[in-house]
Amino acid sequence: MANNRYHVAVVGATGAVGEQMIKTLIERDFPISKLTLLSSARSAGKTVQFKGETITVHEAKPESFEGVDIALFSAGGSVSKQLAPEAVKRGAIVVDNTSAFRMDPDVPLVVPEVNEEDLQKHQGIIANPNCSTIQMVVALEPIRQKFGLNRVIVSTYQAVSGAGNQAVQELYSQTKDVLDNKEAQAKILPVKNDKKHYQIAFNAIPQIDVFQDNGFTFEEMKMINETKKIMHMPELKVAATCVRIPVASGHSESVYFEVETDHVSTLEIRNLLSTAPGIVLEDNPSEQIYPLATNAVGQRDVFVGRIRKDLDEKNGFHMWVVSDNLLKGAAWNSVQIAESLIRLGLLNK
Amino acid sequence: MANNRYHVAVVGATGAVGEQMIKTLIERDFPISKLTLLSSARSAGKTVQFKGETITVHEAKPESFEGVDIALFSAGGSVSKQLAPEAVKRGAIVVDNTSAFRMDPDVPLVVPEVNEEDLQKHQGIIANPNCSTIQMVVALEPIRQKFGLNRVIVSTYQAVSGAGNQAVQELYSQTKDVLDNKEAQAKILPVKNDKKHYQIAFNAIPQIDVFQDNGFTFEEMKMINETKKIMHMPELKVAATCVRIPVASGHSESVYFEVETDHVSTLEIRNLLSTAPGIVLEDNPSEQIYPLATNAVGQRDVFVGRIRKDLDEKNGFHMWVVSDNLLKGAAWNSVQIAESLIRLGLLNK
Numbered sequence: 001m002a003n004n005r006y007h008v009a010v011v012g013a014t015g016a017v018g019e020q021m022i023k024t025l026i027e028r029d030f031p032i033s034k035l036t037l038l039s040s041a042r043s044a045g046k047t048v049q050f051k052g053e054t055i056t057v058h059e060a061k062p063e064s065f066e067g068v069d070i071a072l073f074s075a076g077g078s079v080s081k082q083l084a085p086e087a088v089k090r091g092a093i094v095v096d097n098t099s100a101f102r103m104d105p106d107v108p109l110v111v112p113e114v115n116e117e118d119l120q121k122h123q124g125i126i127a128n129p130n131c132s133t134i135q136m137v138v139a140l141e142p143i144r145q146k147f148g149l150n151r152v153i154v155s156t157y158q159a160v161s162g163a164g165n166q167a168v169q170e171l172y173s174q175t176k177d178v179l180d181n182k183e184a185q186a187k188i189l190p191v192k193n194d195k196k197h198y199q200i201a202f203n204a205i206p207q208i209d210v211f212q213d214n215g216f217t218f219e220e221m222k223m224i225n226e227t228k229k230i231m232h233m234p235e236l237k238v239a240a241t242c243v244r245i246p247v248a249s250g251h252s253e254s255v256y257f258e259v260e261t262d263h264v265s266t267l268e269i270r271n272l273l274s275t276a277p278g279i280v281l282e283d284n285p286s287e288q289i290y291p292l293a294t295n296a297v298g299q300r301d302v303f304v305g306r307i308r309k310d311l312d313e314k315n316g317f318h319m320w321v322v323s324d325n326l327l328k329g330a331a332w333n334s335v336q337i338a339e340s341l342i343r344l345g346l347l348n349k
Numbered sequence: 350m351a352n353n354r355y356h357v358a359v360v361g362a363t364g365a366v367g368e369q370m371i372k373t374l375i376e377r378d379f380p381i382s383k384l385t386l387l388s389s390a391r392s393a394g395k396t397v398q399f400k401g402e403t404i405t406v407h408e409a410k411p412e413s414f415e416g417v418d419i420a421l422f423s424a425g426g427s428v429s430k431q432l433a434p435e436a437v438k439r440g441a442i443v444v445d446n447t448s449a450f451r452m453d454p455d456v457p458l459v460v461p462e463v464n465e466e467d468l469q470k471h472q473g474i475i476a477n478p479n480c481s482t483i484q485m486v487v488a489l490e491p492i493r494q495k496f497g498l499n500r501v502i503v504s505t506y507q508a509v510s511g512a513g514n515q516a517v518q519e520l521y522s523q524t525k526d527v528l529d530n531k532e533a534q535a536k537i538l539p540v541k542n543d544k545k546h547y548q549i550a551f552n553a554i555p556q557i558d559v560f561q562d563n564g565f566t567f568e569e570m571k572m573i574n575e576t577k578k579i580m581h582m583p584e585l586k587v588a589a590t591c592v593r594i595p596v597a598s599g600h601s602e603s604v605y606f607e608v609e610t611d612h613v614s615t616l617e618i619r620n621l622l623s624t625a626p627g628i629v630l631e632d633n634p635s636e637q638i639y640p641l642a643t644n645a646v647g648q649r650d651v652f653v654g655r656i657r658k659d660l661d662e663k664n665g666f667h668m669w670v671v672s673d674n675l676l677k678g679a680a681w682n683s684v685q686i687a688e689s690l691i692r693l694g695l696l697n698k
Contacts, residue, residue, distance in 0.1 A: 151661075155504035155590075155603035157506070157592065157594065175528065179521060179524065194637060196636075196637040198637075198641060198643075199643055202595060202596050202642075202643070203599075203641060203642050203643045204506040204594060204596060204601045205641065206601070206603070206639050211634035211635065211637075215615060215634055215655070215656070215657030216657060237661035239605065239659050239661065239662075239665070241504075241603040241655070241667055243506065243601070243603065245506065245553060245594045245596075246594070246595050246596070247552060248551050252553045252555070254504035254555070254590040254592065266564060285560035285564055286560065287544075287545075288539075288543060288544060288545040288547075288556060290555050292547060292552060292553070292554065293551075293552050293553055294547075306564070306590070307564070308563065308564030310588050311563070311573065311588065312587070313586065313588075316588070318588065320555045320590070
């Protein structure tokens, strides 16, 4: 089986995440026999270079998935809802990077460092969690395993690429306009299809995705609900405030958490995370070493630093967690799930 | 006394805050008989327009304060430590915007909406709190008064102008370089005199001011200690993570707090803050109404929105607090203290 090669499809191949999926498949030398690139009708016809080959992007249709072994979806929730079942029907396993199936009890929601074993229960579709959730649970899981966890409060500093390539173009063009003393035009952020749009250049927008009736945004509810599901802790207290800032790529998070074990020290948490999977510890205040979005871009790891004990709450700690939202937050976690499926013998030919 | 006019000195007149102090004195039509503008030797000789008059900035020296009634200091902690006592010795009342005297038990630390009465105890020097502290306590004080308060966890999204005009220039020149695909040069942020400097353009830097032995930065400790002092609550649990983001002016804050009273609703907190002094409530999720840094710039108010109840902690709430860090966070709060001193009859001729 180690020598098997697979027919891989990328749905949303021309998007911000799709581009990174293709790049990650190359970097990981993923065992591909055939690569099918799919998109909306609008982007069909574009070509993509893959290992010296020119591949034309085709419009995603049910029949596109004939013969596909594994399909990585990142073309929006409505595309996934329509086409992921069609892909499964044709024998493909789907790794879906949208929110379409994440909270479906029959769909595993997987971050391999945290709950790879949930892949065993898959019924064709595996959901890739939200970008801001993934990097946080990678950092929290080793702590939960060793010291227990009963509370998380996170405030995010999220990059614009999470809203797609058009949003990044908007950030850059607005930024240029502000520098040129022109009025910035806002047409996409915070949420493309919402009523109002606000300038992201030199600003901080406390809205990512649409508002829910409880006053939280859907992005915040994703962080709350997905964290509980991935960590198998429905009782975990989680609260989130999700904020978009003028960064192109690289999400940062200010995470407060409380452990169950008494007398845990900052040093113990540092030591634990320094050898934990998927994590790079960057935590030396006296040398001004801490994670930065600009350093995380292009890296597959989750960077953790600024770990310190709360001054009042005996089991409370703070940390700063940074990762490339397009890689570990999306493309890399999806490819990593595909690698896990192969390793666990779940992607049979 | 209402007709009295005062000899006012601004120390640090050419800095980011000093410029806003002069502008605020004009806007408030502060009763000035004479305006003395002071600075370091480096900036002396510059001229400033004030109500049609051209005023030359002079080097600040002990004798500069002869005849001055009230001196607004914002030229760095070492200047304040050296010259504020000299000003007091010569009969001036000092409102100091540096951290030099804030935690001195003999020096009132004042946000007029919160603890104006502390001005009564002044012994010549009154400290103006840190920018990020001021806007938070303005938002928290009405809540504390009505419902009690026992815990605060804040993550900040702080603007670059808090680090001075040079830092803003650095933000703009780095931003231009990144847009032009050039390497960004970092020489000032995060802390001018610290060892390392990092790019702020399209980044988030989790360091404001220098690190303390406990792993918190001095900025974070200012928020923690000053909040307790201003609110007269040494037992209040406060934790802060202070982060610089690529915004020129306007600090934003994600604030989690727990009240003492049970069964408080989001609506009650909204209603309370809608009529509280110094606050503008901007909180209507269904219309995407929430505070934004870009809207707060040039405004003296503190803007509060995104108020919502925590989903797990029965007395926990979240909110988003935004204000112009150079105005309510610095210049306006200082001038407001001067106005309070006059109104309370504490600035006698």
